[in-house]
Amino acid sequence: MHIVITGAAGFIGKKLAARLARDCKIDGQTITKLTLFDIVEPEAPLSNGPDILTVAGDITDAGIAARLVGDDCGGVFHLAAIVSAGAEEDFDLGMAVNLEANRSLLEACRALPNVPKYVFASSVAGFGGNMPAILDDETERTPQTSYGTQKVIGELLVTDYSRKGFLQGCSLRLPTVVVRPGKPNKAASTWASSIIREPLQGDEVICPVRTSQAMFLSSPEIIVENMIKAWEMPAESWGMVPSITLPGLTLTVEEMLAALERVAGKEPVNKVKFVPDAHIQKICDGWPTTFETPRAESLGFSKDNDYDQIIRQFMENDMVKNS
Ligand SMILES: NC(=O)c1ccc[n+]([C@@H]2O[C@H](COP(=O)([O-])OP(=O)(O)OC[C@H]3O[C@@H](n4cnc5c(N)ncnc54)[C@H](O)[C@@H]3O)[C@@H](O)[C@H]2O)c1
Numbered sequence: 001m002h003i004v005i006t007g008a009a010g011f012i013g014k015k016l017a018a019r020l021a022r023d024c025k026i027d028g029q030t031i032t033k034l035t036l037f038d039i040v041e042p043e044a045p046l047s048n049g050p051d052i053l054t055v056a057g058d059i060t061d062a063g064i065a066a067r068l069v070g071d072d073c074g075g076v077f078h079l080a081a082i083v084s085a086g087a088e089e090d091f092d093l094g095m096a097v098n099l100e101a102n103r104s105l106l107e108a109c110r111a112l113p114n115v116p117k118y119v120f121a122s123s124v125a126g127f128g129g130n131m132p133a134i135l136d137d138e139t140e141r142t143p144q145t146s147y148g149t150q151k152v153i154g155e156l157l158v159t160d161y162s163r164k165g166f167l168q169g170c171s172l173r174l175p176t177v178v179v180r181p182g183k184p185n186k187a188a189s190t191w192a193s194s195i196i197r198e199p200l201q202g203d204e205v206i207c208p209v210r211t212s213q214a215m216f217l218s219s220p221e222i223i224v225e226n227m228i229k230a231w232e233m234p235a236e237s238w239g240m241v242p243s244i245t246l247p248g249l250t251l252t253v254e255e256m257l258a259a260l261e262r263v264a265g266k267e268p269v270n271k272v273k274f275v276p277d278a279h280i281q282k283i284c285d286g287w288p289t290t291f292e293t294p295r296a297e298s299l300g301f302s303k304d305n306d307y308d309q310i311i312r313q314f315m316e317n318d319m320v321k322n323s
Pocket of ligand 1: 040082
């Protein structure tokens with residue numbers, strides 16, 4: 001089977017590609033080819049079998065979707081996106097990448113001779129405005145950002161294309177995924193990774209929010225696990241709505257730093273300096289932080305055991321080790 005991953009040079013796409021290239025199988029079928037697509041050419045992971053085709057291109061280009069998903073395509077993991085702050089800054093780019101390209105990919109899948117799988121990376125950013133203290137599977141989505149709106153519309157499209165039988169799709173609303181390797185990005189949530197990553201790599205870091213600030217989190221390893229699970233789920237298991245909020249952990253900054261101390265000692269924690277930033281604090285105040293996800297759990301989606309393990313995984317898999 002041929003699988004396409006968009007956003008394959010990104011944080012999660014790279015890990016998903018590595019996992020599929022290593023496993024060689026999904027849902028009992030052999031993966032013969034992986035097409036890894038991104039605006040920057042993705043690195044080819046070590047493969048235990050599948051042919052790896054890396055493609056650099058702009059997902060908003062006319063005709064690209066149809067060229068990516070050839071007739072042999074068994075399905076798509078659609079991860080390419082302009083993330084929250086980027087889509088807020090550039091409305092047209094956000095709409096083109098996060099909404100219109102999703103529709104083009106869905107159309108390309110619809111044209112295939114077989115019914116392909118389609119796993120769409122959505123976000124809890126679809127929730128916003130007046131929210132209950134604890135959000136659950138019944139909470140209405142009233143996004144307060146363009147990014148959140150684009151993800152909610154994307155979910156509706158995936159649901160409708162699935163209902164029509166054009167494809168077998170689903171949308172997973174991801175918590176904030178930590179610990180992102182590399183440099184801080186433009187996201188208002190970037191501190192959640194920075195306050196762990198930078199101190200572990202020996203650098204001082206500024207935390208712009210209060211210690212009681214909570215965040216709904218997952219590790220990239222669990223997200224990859226859940227994406228594969230979603231692909232493998234029979235269509236009937238979803239019922240009428242193949243969209244779900246994935247389970248996650250809710251932790252305050254204080255709890256995150258306590259975990260950092262348990263895993264790596266006091267020294268890295270001392271590198272975190274608190275310099276409040278009213279703008280970032282206001283954005284974070286508007287985010288949903290506490291979720292109950294009984295539907296995802298009853299369907300067998302996983303969550304991390306604890307934050308200590310998330311930090312250990314980062315140290316083992318992604319940390320830049322300064323000599
Ligand atoms: N990481 C998180 O905390 C988080 C949380 C919720 C949802 N998500 C969603 O999960 C998915 C993956 O997230 P991530 O953290 O890996 O993001 P990322 O930014 O690391 O990866 C996204 C990739 O999309 C690519 N891309 C952007 N514009 C493109 C274009 N025009 N053409 C082709 N490729 C383009 C980027 O180059 C990037 O490599 C995204 O859809 C994101 O919205 C992520």
